[in-house]
Amino acid sequence: MTEASKLPLAITMGDPSGCGPKITAAAWRTLHEDMETGFYVIGDPALYDCPTRVIEAPEEAGSVFSSALPVLDLLSQTKGVTPGQADPALAPAILESIERATGHALDGSAAGVVTNPISKSVLYRAGFSHPGHTEFLAALCESHTGSPAYPVMMLVGGGLRVALATIHVPLMQVAGLLSEDLLTQVAQIVERALKRDFGISQPRIAFAGLNPHAGEDGTIGLEERDLINPAATKLRASGIEISNARPGDTVFAEMLDGRFDAVIAMTHDQGLIPVKTLDFWGGVNTTLGLPIIRTSPDHGTAYDAARDGTARPDSLIAAIRLASEMVSGRGRHV
Known part of the structure; x- marks a missing residue:
C-alpha cells in the first residue's frame, strides 16, 4: 500500500439543502465495511x-470509519437547513468545506477530494465570483502551488471515458x-491522466469531430481539417497515440469495442449524452x-429529491470508488 492509499478521502458537504447529506450517509452505509481507509466528510x-463521530483531524478517520461516518465539524452556521430549499446564507459553510477539503489534499492529509453537488446560483447570490465549482478548485490549487492549473472535465461511466474540449458554453x-x-x-492532460491515474501505459485517444461525419473532408465544416486534425498530427509526432477527428455518431461505439481508452468530445452535450444514456x-x-x-457525482443538488427523500447515492458511491482507484493508480505510477 502506498502512502497516499493509506489516507482517507475528503468528502465535501456540498449544498446541505440538496441531496449531499442523504447520499453521503447512504454511501457510508454501503462502503463502511469495504474500504480500509475510508473517507470523512467536512460538514x-x-x-x-x-x-x-466527530473527528479533529483527517488522520482519525481510518479508526472511526468502520463503525461511524467520520465528520470534521465545520462549526459554521448550517442550522435550520430545509431540504429542497436553496438558501444563500449557507454559502460561507459550503465554500469553507470545499476550501478545507482541498487544503487537506494539497497538504497530504487526504488522498483526494470527492465533492458533493453545489448550486452556483446560490453561491452567486452570496457574492461568489468564480464561474463554477471546478474553477474554484483550480484557483485554490493555484494559490497553494503558485503554478497555473488547467482543469479538464472527464466523465466516466457506462464503459466510457469522455473528456471535454469545451464545457458550459x-x-x-x-x-x-x-x-x-x-x-x-487537453489531449496532453488526458494522456497524462490515463497513464498516471488510470494505469494505462499506452493510452489510445480519439478526437470526436465537431461537425456531422467529422466534416466530410471539409464539405460539412472546416474545423476538423483546419484545427482538430492538425492538433492530432502534432500530438502523434510527440508520441501520443491519438486519432484524427472521428464522427461523433460512431466514435463512442468504437471506444466500447475497445479501440480507444478515452474520447475527447468537442462540446458538453456531445460528451455527456452517451455517458448518461449508458449509465444515468x-x-x-x-x-x-x-x-x-477530484471526483464528483455527475448530477446537481437534486433539491426535489432532497425534499422528497428520494435521492439516490449511486453516482457518489461511484465517485468515491473511482477516486480510490485513481489514488492507487497514481501510487503505482510514481
Whole structure:
C-alpha cells in the first residue's frame, strides 16, 4: 500500500439543502465495511442520518470509519437547513468545506477530494465570483502551488471515458473557442491522466469531430481539417497515440469495442449524452489537470429529491470508488 492509499478521502458537504447529506450517509452505509481507509466528510454532524463521530483531524478517520461516518465539524452556521430549499446564507459553510477539503489534499492529509453537488446560483447570490465549482478548485490549487492549473472535465461511466474540449458554453460559441493549442493541451492532460491515474501505459485517444461525419473532408465544416486534425498530427509526432477527428455518431461505439481508452468530445452535450444514456445513475465527473485527485457525482443538488427523500447515492458511491482507484493508480505510477 502506498502512502497516499493509506489516507482517507475528503468528502465535501456540498449544498446541505440538496441531496449531499442523504447520499453521503447512504454511501457510508454501503462502503463502511469495504474500504480500509475510508473517507470523512467536512460538514455538520446533525445533517447525516447514520451513525457519526466527530473527528479533529483527517488522520482519525481510518479508526472511526468502520463503525461511524467520520465528520470534521465545520462549526459554521448550517442550522435550520430545509431540504429542497436553496438558501444563500449557507454559502460561507459550503465554500469553507470545499476550501478545507482541498487544503487537506494539497497538504497530504487526504488522498483526494470527492465533492458533493453545489448550486452556483446560490453561491452567486452570496457574492461568489468564480464561474463554477471546478474553477474554484483550480484557483485554490493555484494559490497553494503558485503554478497555473488547467482543469479538464472527464466523465466516466457506462464503459466510457469522455473528456471535454469545451464545457458550459453556448453551442454557437464552440467553433470560435476551439484552437489547435487548446486541443493539444487537453489531449496532453488526458494522456497524462490515463497513464498516471488510470494505469494505462499506452493510452489510445480519439478526437470526436465537431461537425456531422467529422466534416466530410471539409464539405460539412472546416474545423476538423483546419484545427482538430492538425492538433492530432502534432500530438502523434510527440508520441501520443491519438486519432484524427472521428464522427461523433460512431466514435463512442468504437471506444466500447475497445479501440480507444478515452474520447475527447468537442462540446458538453456531445460528451455527456452517451455517458448518461449508458449509465444515468452511476456516471462520475472527474477533474484532470489539477495537482490533486477530484471526483464528483455527475448530477446537481437534486433539491426535489432532497425534499422528497428520494435521492439516490449511486453516482457518489461511484465517485468515491473511482477516486480510490485513481489514488492507487497514481501510487503505482510514481
